[in-house]
Amino acid sequence: MTMDSPILEKLVRCPACGGDSVYGPRNLFRPFCSERCKNLDLGAWASESFRVPTEAPPDEAPFGDPKLQ
Template identity: 45%
Template sequence: MTVVNCPTCAAKVEWTEANTFRPFCSNRCKQIDLGAWAEEKYTIPAANPLDDPLDEDEKKQQH
């Protein structure tokens, strides 16, 4: 049986079909994680955002 850590509280969680909250240990931890997403606490850093390809087409037309 696979055991993982709850992403919210780090409690040990059995990864089984009986655990409807997996990978979380409880509905409370699942809701805390959802709230963090809603408050935009999780971010993915971008070193170099991609240029908009439409902007490149407009620049070519102007020259």
């Protein structure tokens, strides 16, 4: 690669707003399009807005290994 050749940058969808985001060295917030979108995503993680759905055991179910009880 020479200094005269253009650097190809990929456009991806911003995970926060859905807009175009440059996925390359000049975008310090990649894969987000901006610092704002990056911080919104970080805030959602910090407030535990992103959760994996799970089934909670029934209230009467014992905790731990049932063989040990």
